Amino acid sequence: MTADQLQQVAKERFGWDRLRDEQLRAMEALMAGRDALAVLPTGAGKSAIYQVPAPLLPGPTIVVSPLLALQQDQIASLTARHHESLVAVRLSSAEGKSEREEALEALRAGDAEFVFLTPEQFADPARVKQIKALKPSLIAVDEAHCVSAWGHDFRPDYLQLGQFIRELGRPPVVALTATASPPVREDIVERLGMRDPEVVVTGLDRSNLYLESVHCPDEETRYRRLVARIRESAPPGIVYAPTRRATEELAERLTKEGIEAVAYHGGMSAGERERAHEAFLADEVPVMVATTAFGMGIDKPNIRWVNHVSLPDSPDSYLQEIGRAGRDGQPAHVLLLHRTEDSGLRKFFTNVSVDRDEVASLAALLRAAGEPLTRDELEERTGLGERKLGQLLALLEEVGGARMLHGGKVKAPRWAPTPAKAAELAEAQAERQQTVSRSRLDMMRGFAETGQCRGRTLLAYFGEHLDTTCGHCDNCTDGSAAAGLAAAEDAPFPVHSEVRHGEWGKGMVMSYAGEQMTVLFEQVGYKTLSVPVVKQHRLLRKA
Incomplete structure (x- = not known):
């Protein structure tokens, strides 16, 4: 199938005037029977990558997604197309036995194209047998970073996916996520058993998001800066806090200041979380104060700002969280209020000992x-x-x-x-995983403290390269970011080239900033090195 034919299907069945090049690359791979891994920002049309080819393939498409609410939104979106080739059903604990039977019958008869499943469904051998009998032609794994123990939202249930895919006879697989650094991408490919996948990583630079980071000497200064920023910002917005206790205390304190805010964290009952979630989505609450539990499935287009009151544990988490702002394409502001003490708290959280x-x-x-x-x-x-x-x-x-x-x-x-x-x-x-986790925290701290372009710094972590400064961060605004551009011209190794260190082994050059370079080593994670020292002592060589 040619790109023109895929464009035609997208126009006729979905009403999309054109497909992006990165979408087409992944679609063409699937149509050729290959696997694909797509790392694209929220709102960039990841779902289209499986939705357009699906009705052109002979069997149904299995969509694995971790949240029922997320599945419901995707099913509603397909239903709204009013096309007989885009009928979607779901097999989950939310449906009764008769509903599940009707869904399976529709799939067997060819009256439904998409079936949505949560990973928990794979624990039922009978369910796996039913799905296998349908002879699916495509498997789409949404929020694929959940499969990786290196990722920011690892889900143990996702570990069964590789075996599930083999049980189904290994149809083409497309893995989709908005956030996956190189170690996470490698883990996804390995755990899902993907074979020579077409890997698409692009568009992570959100030009409508203004990136700002401020160091705060003490907790009271941080709080006062937060309050001042919220008062001068148009709602709605999200404040991310590091702990459940901090979330509740901050929401209560903001409310006393006259700023209507609600808390959201994993320790709340399902009913409490649902009420807070629905109130925020309905614009009944202007400020959501949350831990990272307020994450996947938050598809609210008009979030105008995201403020962090602690250093996130990694750029992976940070990109995912700020990505919830400005999904309507309109300008949005993201502010990181950090203190030196934040690193200690995060290192405590990542200190997972194995008995x-x-x-x-x-x-x-x-x-x-x-x-x-x-x-x-x-x-x-x-x-x-x-x-x-x-x-x-x-x-x-x-x-x-x-x-x-x-x-x-x-x-x-x-x-x-x-x-x-x-x-x-x-x-x-x-221990290796913990070393890499701590190196990611170091990268996050480096992002927070850098005087270079924040957009380039963040994207380099994910393997993307900007030739110029991003133009939408505080360092670009004050002119300090421009100084970092000249450094790459005298770089000892090209960006994304493979190198080897005598002690740390094989790595990949991720970025340059001033006289420093960042290398991602397979064994010890991210390291920031002095370019003059690397040259003088020949610390690195081509792999």
Whole structure:
């Protein structure tokens, strides 16, 4: 299928006058039977990448999405097209048995093209069997960063996806996300078993977002700057705080100041979160004070600002969170109010220790079972919580001590290392992940403190390169950003070239700023090096 034919389908069935080049690249790969990974900003038409080719392929399209509310929005969008080839159904806990049967019958009869699933559905062997019988022609994995333990919103249920895809006979797979740095992209490709995918990473520079960062010497200064900014900004907006307690205290304090605000965090009941969410979406509440729990599925186009009152844990999280502003294309402002003490708090959160005895016991349990065990069985026998168990299973899978099967079951591979060796390897892998996590925090702090162009600095982290300054950050406005442009002209290695360090191993050059260069090393994460020192001592060589 040619680009012109895909454009025609997009026009006739969706009313879109044109498709972007990056959308077409991914679509053409899928039509040719290849996989695709698309990292595009919110509002850039990621869903179109599977929606346009889907009716042109012989079987139904499976769409994996983590949130029911998000699925409902996508189904409503397809239904609004009023085209018989774009009928969508859902199989989830929200539907009754008769509704699920009707949905399956519509898929079998060819009366429905799209079926939306949450990852939890893969735990049911009967459901997997039903989906396999439909002979799907395409699998779309939305919010694909959730599959990566390196990502900012890792979901253990996503670990089953690779096996699920194999069970279905390996139709073409398209993974979609708005945020994925190079380590996360590699993890997505590996965990989903993608084969030579067409990787599209573009458009992450949101020119309508004005980026600003301010260092605050103490907490009271930070609070006063926040209040002043909210008073001078048009609503609605989001304030991101680091903890549940900080969220509640800040919402209460703002309300006492005469600024109507509500709190939102994962510790609230589902009903409380739903009421806060709906009130904000309906413009009944001008300010939402939230932890990162207020995330996926927040599709509100008129958010005019996003303010952070603490350093985010990584540029991954930061880009995702500020991306909720200005989705209507109109100007929006994002402000980062940071203190030196923020790094200590974030390092505390990322300090995840692995208990060797716990890992060894889990590995031994899998080896002794003789048959695959479900997650529920493992939780009951080990006493581990769902998230902790998911983390340890992810580590064991990476070191060959566990294998995910269909239906959410887990077993020890035939040639698995001994429990003691598996625990040793898992501990080393966890330490590596923690090292990379801390390097991402260092990159976030570097973004907050830089005098260079913030747009270029942020995009370089994600593997994108701007030839000029972004023109929409505080450093561009005051003229300090222009000084960093000349540095790349005398660079020892081109941006995105592969290099090797004697101690840190293989890496990729991500960016230059002044006399500094940032390199992403596979083993130790992001490192900022002095260009003159690199040249003088020949610290790097071409890989």
